[in-house]
Amino acid sequence: MTFRDRLRALPTFPPGLPPFGVDLDDLDAAPATPQALFTRWFDDALAAGVGAPHAATLSTADAGGRVHARTLVLKDVTADGWWFAGHAASPKGHDLTANPHASLTFFWRDLGRQVRVQGSARPAGGDAGAADFRARPEGSRAAGLVGHQSEPLGSPAEYRHAFAERLEEARADPGAVAPTWTAWTLVPAEVEFWQASDDKGQARLRYRSSPATSGATPATPTTTSMTTMNPWTKELLWP
């Protein structure tokens, strides 16, 4: 069998996919905010045993319009948006400084679901980046303290040495923080929920908001308040 044939023989979704979970004939009754539907779907993903449902693809573009995408993990969802963290000095950090437009894509295969969050990413103020860094496991803090992310590396030994040194530092000082570590909030302009089904095609629901109405980013991504809501428009899309 050729590689091409093997690709075509692969099933994308398992049988027995769930329904959308929202009455798509009555959008007024759908959750008022995309955050509310996202957290409901996230709980479904956890209950279904989806692996790493908090992992998402972050897409960014540089000043010249060249697009870059990579996986990272979601840190919180609040009324302000979807939170993620990384080095400001990394390529993603440079992209977001030059062009804050970004997108997060979640794929929950076992449920036949995809969520796309598109908007503008802004660095959270105050202690948010440092607080996120300190909350990471020891090995992740050591890796973060190494720095130089995405720069060319001379040899594996060079990294092993730098990592071992930083691991000692992380153990000796649990409060040590990589100075470039940053928490960003992706303030959503559009959030789209996509559901496959066994026998009814696909369904798509999009929330759209005016970015001008979103509030200030709080200093730490700890409060998950769904009460301050934008005036969201809900609409169905042709699959």
Ligand SMILES: Cc1cc2nc3c(=O)[nH]c(=O)nc-3n(C[C@H](O)[C@H](O)[C@H](O)COP(=O)(O)O)c2cc1C
């Ligand atoms: C499952 C998974 C989770 C990851 N989580 C993060 C994260 O939370 N923050 C981060 O900066 N990089 C994370 N990474 C690494 C990124 O994918 C990427 O390699 C790194 O951030 C450099 O990206 P850049 O060169 O585009 O800036 C993760 C990778 C994987 C596979």
